[in-house]
Amino acid sequence: MNILHDVALSDYSTMGLGGRAAHLITIESRMDLLEALSWAQAQSVPVVMIGGGSNIIWRDEGFPGLVIVNHIQRYETFKEDDENIYITAGSGENWDTVVERAAQAGLTGIEALSLIPGTTGATLVQNIGAYGQEISGSLVTAEVFDTKIGDFITMRASDCGFGYRTSRFKTVDRGRFYITAITLHLTKGQIQPPLYASLAAYVKEHSITDLSPVNVRQAVIAIRNSRLPDPAIVHNTGSFFANPIISANELIDLRSLHPDIPSWPLNNDRVKLPAAWLIDKAGFKDYHDAATGMATWAAQPLVLVNEKAKTTADLLAFKARIVSEVHDHFGITLEQEPELFPLA
Ligand SMILES: Cc1cc2nc3c(=O)[nH]c(=O)nc-3n(C[C@H](O)[C@H](O)[C@H](O)COP(=O)(O)OP(=O)(O)OC[C@H]3O[C@@H](n4cnc5c(N)ncnc54)[C@H](O)[C@@H]3O)c2cc1C
Known part of the structure; x- marks a missing residue:
């Protein structure tokens, strides 16, 4: 060792x-x-x-x-029939490499999750999502080491406690399981419309009619590259805040003061608001803060970038200002998405 x-x-x-x-x-x-x-x-x-x-x-x-x-590596496929394929990937595999291999094999189910940085096992922790797909939609089982029983077990997707950007790995059972492999169910063939709105707009604008997994993956990569900084070049952790979810009644109240506030309907009379829009309107569009060395990314204010911050305290001071201004403008408290370690 x-x-x-x-x-x-x-x-x-x-x-x-x-x-x-x-x-x-x-x-x-x-x-x-x-x-x-x-x-x-x-x-x-x-x-x-x-x-x-x-x-x-x-x-x-x-x-x-x-x-x-x-860094646990593994990649195996199991073909059930001509349409249904199962992939088992080691949790330390680079996630985007897994997506690329699947797309190149003509498999659909995870292509919208292209270019999300990080490892395959971690995708379960916050149930990664983008452009209308979430990892929970393809996951069949996870192989995990359960520290409570001191052994490896196989956990079904339905037992992972998935929600919007969350799972039991991040909440009630935080730190209990070490994910060592995941098995996904993917299908062969074209992506069936309707596509997520911004993806649909992109394929229309670029006259892409062949919705193969590779073509949709390329479209997702192009959109992401135009909006998000590459963490290998610019220090960031992607979206720093989750999109707030409020009730339909709360939205009615909010719209009386801010008629142009965008929203996405969810189930059970809930709606999701774009945190990027709230941050932008609170005055943080392409904002560079000399005091902390932190900034918001010009093309996506939801992404906080470390330009020349020296400490995590700098980052947290900048975050606190954004949270406070958004709260003052809209009465909404933004929640941080990346985890602060160690826990308080
Ligand atoms: C530019 C950029 C864009 C991003 N875009 C998106 C996006 O579109 N959608 C999205 O959902 N996320 C996005 N993210 C966030 C991030 O990439 C994902 O959450 C990713 O899955 C984290 O993987 P990681 O390997 O880096 O995890 P880490 O940051 O290393 O760990 C994250 C958490 O998972 C736990 N963990 C990691 N591996 C394991 C394991 N094997 N077993 C148990 N626990 C584990 C850690 O303890 C920690 O709690 C983005 C980040 C960046 C920088």
């Missing part, structure tokens, strides 16, 4: 901020995971498992335990 000590955590978050980890190990197999866990138990230190760090903000205090960086 190659355990590193006193490691800078800013290298393990795409926001590029945070203190130091007492210990850190990269694992490549289930056996490595077991060894790392028993080492941490022997040392009586806490453990956290991460993938690409694209949805994590490390506190300046750092992490006093063992950070396990997941």
